[in-house]
Amino acid sequence: MTDSRDHEQRSLYRRVADDLRADIVAGNYGAGASLPSESELAARYDVSRGTVRQAFSALRAEGVIASRRGARRIVLSGPRLQSFTELLSFSRWARAVGEEPAGRVVSLERRDATALEREQLNIADGSRIYHLTRVRMLSGRPVMIERTAYPDRVGALVAGMDPDIESITERLAELGVLFTDAEHIIDAVPASTEDARLLDVRPRVPILRERRRSTDPSGTPVEWSEDRYLGDAVAFTVHNSVAANALSRQPGPGPSTKAR
Amino acid sequence: MTDSRDHEQRSLYRRVADDLRADIVAGNYGAGASLPSESELAARYDVSRGTVRQAFSALRAEGVIASRRGARRIVLSGPRLQSFTELLSFSRWARAVGEEPAGRVVSLERRDATALEREQLNIADGSRIYHLTRVRMLSGRPVMIERTAYPDRVGALVAGMDPDIESITERLAELGVLFTDAEHIIDAVPASTEDARLLDVRPRVPILRERRRSTDPSGTPVEWSEDRYLGDAVAFTVHNSVAANALSRQPGPGPSTKAR
DNA sequence: GAGTGGTCTAGACCACTTG
DNA sequence: AAGTGGTCTAGACCACTCT
Numbered sequence: 001m002t003d004s005r006d007h008e009q010r011s012l013y014r015r016v017a018d019d020l021r022a023d024i025v026a027g028n029y030g031a032g033a034s035l036p037s038e039s040e041l042a043a044r045y046d047v048s049r050g051t052v053r054q055a056f057s058a059l060r061a062e063g064v065i066a067s068r069r070g071a072r073r074i075v076l077s078g079p080r081l082q083s084f085t086e087l088l089s090f091s092r093w094a095r096a097v098g099e100e101p102a103g104r105v106v107s108l109e110r111r112d113a114t115a116l117e118r119e120q121l122n123i124a125d126g127s128r129i130y131h132l133t134r135v136r137m138l139s140g141r142p143v144m145i146e147r148t149a150y151p152d153r154v155g156a157l158v159a160g161m162d163p164d165i166e167s168i169t170e171r172l173a174e175l176g177v178l179f180t181d182a183e184h185i186i187d188a189v190p191a192s193t194e195d196a197r198l199l200d201v202r203p204r205v206p207i208l209r210e211r212r213r214s215t216d217p218s219g220t221p222v223e224w225s226e227d228r229y230l231g232d233a234v235a236f237t238v239h240n241s242v243a244a245n246a247l248s249r250q251p252g253p254g255p256s257t258k259a260r
Numbered sequence: 261m262t263d264s265r266d267h268e269q270r271s272l273y274r275r276v277a278d279d280l281r282a283d284i285v286a287g288n289y290g291a292g293a294s295l296p297s298e299s300e301l302a303a304r305y306d307v308s309r310g311t312v313r314q315a316f317s318a319l320r321a322e323g324v325i326a327s328r329r330g331a332r333r334i335v336l337s338g339p340r341l342q343s344f345t346e347l348l349s350f351s352r353w354a355r356a357v358g359e360e361p362a363g364r365v366v367s368l369e370r371r372d373a374t375a376l377e378r379e380q381l382n383i384a385d386g387s388r389i390y391h392l393t394r395v396r397m398l399s400g401r402p403v404m405i406e407r408t409a410y411p412d413r414v415g416a417l418v419a420g421m422d423p424d425i426e427s428i429t430e431r432l433a434e435l436g437v438l439f440t441d442a443e444h445i446i447d448a449v450p451a452s453t454e455d456a457r458l459l460d461v462r463p464r465v466p467i468l469r470e471r472r473r474s475t476d477p478s479g480t481p482v483e484w485s486e487d488r489y490l491g492d493a494v495a496f497t498v499h500n501s502v503a504a505n506a507l508s509r510q511p512g513p514g515p516s517t518k519a520r
Numbered sequence: 521g522a523g524t525g526g527t528c529t530a531g532a533c534c535a536c537t538t539g
Numbered sequence: 540a541a542g543t544g545g546t547c548t549a550g551a552c553c554a555c556t557c558t
Contacts, residue, residue: 234510
């Protein structure tokens with residue numbers, strides 16, 4: 001309570017993992033470099049080997065390192081590290097990559113949920129939701145349209161906020177609404193006429209579309225969003241491996257697929 | 261050699277994880293359902309609690325389950341499961357989703373690596389590579405263009421294959437070239453005139469572009485590919501969480517960004 | 521052959537959820 | 540209050556890499 005140090009008194013394995021991650025980001029271990037052995041780290045931190053393995057396991061889940069039996073663990077790609085929160089919050093992300101985020105609320109309304117929204121938010125027929133449309137800007141240029149549906153309980157909190165607040169996600173976290181898991185569907189679509197107007201481009205230019213469902217620790221959906229990025233404004237990167245595969249590829253609605 | 265059972269004699273925790281995954285896919289545990297406790301599974305399989313936890317850990321890395329302290333683990337999204345191999349091999353993926361894959365080689369050449377290829381494949385100046393361009397089809401309709409650079413050592417194997425072979429990735433695996441990690445960059449671009457010709461669409465239609473670098477267990481790059489999907493033909497889905505975050509968002513080359 | 525990571529065991533204590 | 544997952548320990552044996 002007296003301390004403002006954010007993550008000092010966490011678990012041992014997090015401390016080890018954080019230290020290693022920091023070393024990698026600092027460039028002390030470049031891509032391909034081999035890391036200290038389990039036994040060496042266990043001795044250095046005076047913890048058991050299991051704890052060191054737990055730390056390595058977390059880094060592997062982040063796609064930072066790879067391992068083979070018999071050889072030391074190695075650093076994979078260079079530092080490409082984004083926290084989960086940075087991924088869900090446009091504002092946090094923009095600041096992290098050195099851009100100045102901004103936003104403009106286009107509309108905020110409470111209305112009956114559509115069939116898709118009911119399915120994605122896992123709510124009953126006739127439920128009402130809050131729907132927010134915002135245009136997000138980087139350095140003054142509009143780059144993304146955010147169309148988000150919140151279940152009634154969460155939406156009420158959003159509606160109560162200053163409409164020009166920079167980060168809704170951060171404010172929700174302060175209010176105790178935690179986002180812990182998210183499922184993203186990423187594809188490419190042409191800009192609609194409304195998209196084109198809001199983003200100040202011509203209709204039909206390529207749009208990178210991200211549909212996202214975020215859930216809290218109990219698996220309850222707290223957000224269903226369709227974000228549309230200008231094709232040349234952002235890219236998503238994903239790391240996967242035999243050990244941790246969080247990526248999949250799905251047939252689209254195009255004329256090629258048999259069932260829609 | 262005498263057995264055709266693929267994955268029987270693996271580790272204990274894999275057996276537990278495979279069983280749970282199969283149960284989830286079979287629908288025995290729907291989205292949101294809670295799973296058996298660690299102690300129950302430990303008793304059922306006669307293994308230690310640590311082994312059961314290792315199985316759950318693997319499922320969490322796949323984005324299949326979530327957990328909270330004090331409550332049982334729950335199933336997240338319904339069955340959305342694709343093996344890592346299915347992700348790297350168009351053919352395997354197509355068959356898994358019930359489509360008939362096909363392909364046509366447009367060109368295969370050995371030439372000097374470009375600067376980008378040298379960087380991505382981590383090879384020296386003046387190195388030569390093999391470059392393959394293929395059009396991939398689903399049910400007779402072209403949906404994707406694959407432009408892949410292989411380092412000399414791997415490319416020599418590819419060049420020796422029957423050019424009309426269905427899955428190069430599978431053949432390479434048989435020859436001992438293993439893919440264990442991959443980094444994907446996903447964005448949206450307009451179709452070039454060549455893209456349009458190969459895919460039989462008009463220029464400038466939205467294309468979902470996936471650039472991918474695959475590495476073997478030692479971290480050595482074995483493939484650098486740029487795949488271009490027809491916008492309405494496929495979508496990628498990604499799961500991430502506070503615990504395992506393999507996704508990140510990057511500024512694109514557009515006029516919004518300061519650098520470049 | 522020495523070192524390293526992969527797997528597994530059997531315990532322990534704690535924080536949290538749930539009835 | 541009982542049950543459950545989160546963390547940690549101290550051992551063990553094995554498969555593999557490296558030199």
